[in-house]
Amino acid sequence: TPLSHIRNFSIVAHIDHGKSTLADRLIQSTDLVVRRDMKEQMLDAMDIERERGITIKANTVRLDYTAENGEQYVLNLIDTPGHVDFAYEVSRSMRAVEGSLLVVDSTQGVEAQTLANVYQAIDANHEIVPVLNKIDLPASDCDRVAEQIEDVIGIDASDAIRVSAKTGVGIKETLEAIVHRLPAPRGVEDAPLKAMLVDSWYDSYLGVVVLVRIMDGRMKKGDQIRMMQTGARYGVDRIGVFRPAMENVDSLGPGEIGFITASIKQVRDTKVGDTITHEKKGTDTALPGFKPSVPVVFCGLFPVDSAQFEDLRDAIEKLALNDASFSYEMETSAALGFGFRCGFLGLLHLEVIRDRIEREYDIELITTAPSVIYHVHMKDGTKIDLHNPADMPDPSNVDFVEEPRIKATILVPDEFLGDVLKLCQDRRGLQEDLTYVGGRAMAVYDLPLNEVVFDFYDRLKSVTKGYASFDYQLMGYRQDNLVKMSILVNDEPVDALSMMVHRDRAEMRGRSMCEKLKDLIPRHMFKIPVQAAIGGKVIARETIAALRKDVTAKCYGGDATRKRKLLDKQKAGKKKMRQFGKVDIPQEAFISALKMD
Ligand code: GDP
Ligand code: MG
Numbered sequence: 001t002p003l004s005h006i007r008n009f010s011i012v013a014h015i016d017h018g019k020s021t022l023a024d025r026l027i028q029s030t031d032l033v034v035r036r037d038m039k040e041q042m043l044d045a046m047d048i049e050r051e052r053g054i055t056i057k058a059n060t061v062r063l064d065y066t067a068e069n070g071e072q073y074v075l076n077l078i079d080t081p082g083h084v085d086f087a088y089e090v091s092r093s094m095r096a097v098e099g100s101l102l103v104v105d106s107t108q109g110v111e112a113q114t115l116a117n118v119y120q121a122i123d124a125n126h127e128i129v130p131v132l133n134k135i136d137l138p139a140s141d142c143d144r145v146a147e148q149i150e151d152v153i154g155i156d157a158s159d160a161i162r163v164s165a166k167t168g169v170g171i172k173e174t175l176e177a178i179v180h181r182l183p184a185p186r187g188v189e190d191a192p193l194k195a196m197l198v199d200s201w202y203d204s205y206l207g208v209v210v211l212v213r214i215m216d217g218r219m220k221k222g223d224q225i226r227m228m229q230t231g232a233r234y235g236v237d238r239i240g241v242f243r244p245a246m247e248n249v250d251s252l253g254p255g256e257i258g259f260i261t262a263s264i265k266q267v268r269d270t271k272v273g274d275t276i277t278h279e280k281k282g283t284d285t286a287l288p289g290f291k292p293s294v295p296v297v298f299c300g301l302f303p304v305d306s307a308q309f310e311d312l313r314d315a316i317e318k319l320a321l322n323d324a325s326f327s328y329e330m331e332t333s334a335a336l337g338f339g340f341r342c343g344f345l346g347l348l349h350l351e352v353i354r355d356r357i358e359r360e361y362d363i364e365l366i367t368t369a370p371s372v373i374y375h376v377h378m379k380d381g382t383k384i385d386l387h388n389p390a391d392m393p394d395p396s397n398v399d400f401v402e403e404p405r406i407k408a409t410i411l412v413p414d415e416f417l418g419d420v421l422k423l424c425q426d427r428r429g430l431q432e433d434l435t436y437v438g439g440r441a442m443a444v445y446d447l448p449l450n451e452v453v454f455d456f457y458d459r460l461k462s463v464t465k466g467y468a469s470f471d472y473q474l475m476g477y478r479q480d481n482l483v484k485m486s487i488l489v490n491d492e493p494v495d496a497l498s499m500m501v502h503r504d505r506a507e508m509r510g511r512s513m514c515e516k517l518k519d520l521i522p523r524h525m526f527k528i529p530v531q532a533a534i535g536g537k538v539i540a541r542e543t544i545a546a547l548r549k550d551v552t553a554k555c556y557g558g559d560a561t562r563k564r565k566l567l568d569k570q571k572a573g574k575k576k577m578r579q580f581g582k583v584d585i586p587q588e589a590f591i592s593a594l595k596m597d
Pocket of ligand 2: 019020021
């Protein structure tokens with residue numbers, strides 16, 4: 001295909017605005033072969049993604065389209081994830097294409113992720129075609145939303161395409177706009193090979209598959225290639241395109257997007273953003289690279305049944321094979337035994353991995369409170385990156401502590417604004433901006449990431465009845481008065497419950513933790529003190545009263561079946577408990593106790 005007849009694009013949208021539905025429609029209205037292979041919503045590959053309505057791994061499809069002018073075009077769609085945790089994956093796939101469809105639900109309007117994603121497209125110099133979706137719904141208000149796109153984003157929406165991805169209205173117009181309004185890629189066939197490594201993943205049949213965008217030159221099966229950043233050399237075993245099933249081709253030329261396999265052992269051997277060139281007569285100038293995506297949220301994952309530790313190791317290693325942004329190392333906890341300290345891009349990423357371990361590998365997990373990385377500056381001038389509050393050094397040796405901050409953008413209908421501002425204030429937020437756009441407020445806050453990782457998103461949803469949208473970016477580290485709070489149950493510190501808190505809020509958090517644990521830990525035959533402490537100083541205390549003897553006596557009376565049933569129940573329950581000295585703590589306690597109200 002000549003360059004002039006290739007169009008590479010992505011679709012950016014807020015979650016639920018119809019990106020996947022529109023992608024399906026575009027696919028259906030082009031090639032028959034593709035349609036036959038297509039499952040419902042093919043671009044959302046994994047179950048969890050589908051359930052949550054999000055797309056995690058970037059997916060690609062190549063479509064053949066005969067335009068109204070009779071010419072044959074190749075349209076390459078790269079699907080990008082929509083969630084904040086994956087902003088980095090969005091940014092890198094955007095570098096591989098020249099244009100974007102900006103999909104906005106015409107019954108809703110611009111949301112926080114619309115903004116975050118469209119700014120990424122603008123940064124990547126994309127030509128942007130606004131698409132107003134869901135015009136079949138009575139609540140659709142295209143004029144208002146078009147105006148909002150101009151006001152808030154500052155792009156021309158006068159010729160926005162009005163679409164119903166559901167009924168198919170406007171799909172033809174969308175395809176024509178892709179051909180006529182998006183630019184063709186540029187590139188030189190006779191130049192040395194320069195290909196962008198856009199993404200890579202592990203396929204159980206093919207091994208590591210690499211998604212590439214050819215900038216200059218041509219890549220063929222059998223070519224000897226070199227990755228410029230890592231220096232690694234490979235022979236190209238297989239080269240092809242996604243239609244959406246994998247289909248081999250002889251070669252890929254400038255402007256084209258496709259895949260290669262090359263006996264690469266692990267996903268970790270491929271650096272996203274790397275430049276691939278020929279081993280001989282290669283290029284000297286690499287494409288501008290990407291920063292690697294680094295984990296920002298850490299938590300411990302422990303098997304409920306300690307006999308499953310090896311299974312857990314196996315599951316984690318397999319998942320990490322396909323996800324270079326997920327990190328792990330072994331951890332031992334006095335409270336929870338053997339497990340792993342894992343790093344994630346954000347909370348959703350954490351949830352996705354945890355769900356997959358529980359579901360696909362059938363391992364029940366205890367998850368400790370998510371934590372961020374603190375920079376602990378010691379009095380001797382050294383700096384420690386603290387991933388686990390339990391490892392906080394003795395405060396007398398610590399000079400100061402810094403924590404990561406984010407810039408959060410929240411869009412919300414006016415009526416809920418008061419509650420949102422209060423939530424942000426409660427979480428130590430500093431207001432940076434507050435503006436109104438058509439019945440909705442946009443609040444920009446500087447917030448500590450630590451206050452957001454746990455349940456901020458849930459709280460935001462609940463105080464706004466689900467009407468708020470939220471997006472954030474990491475800003476950097478700032479010093480604050482941060483201390484480690486330990487929790488002692490029956491005078492024994494429970495390492496998995498220790499946390500970093502702001503000094504001013506420590507008493508409040510300590511009290512609330514103790515109160516919750518008092519309810520979560522069942523009574524024992526003896527009195528159990530539950531305490532929160534900073535350094536050696538107790539700042540909050542509750543006591544769990546002892547069980548009265550006659551209660552158990554009654555339980556164990558009665559007939560033998562009942563007794564056995566009770567014992568079975570007890571055994572099952574016991575498995576979910578963790579013993580601390582003489583005290584059993586149910587696993588729910590570890591998560592519930594850390595939730596804030
Ligand atoms: P995504 O999260 O942006 O990928 O959104 P989806 O494509 O999954 O769509 C979210 C929901 O909106 C789904 O229930 C779709 O069926 C629905 N939807 C998408 N497009 C339209 C449309 O044009 N009209 C109507 N009525 N519903 C739509
Ligand atoms: Mg989707």
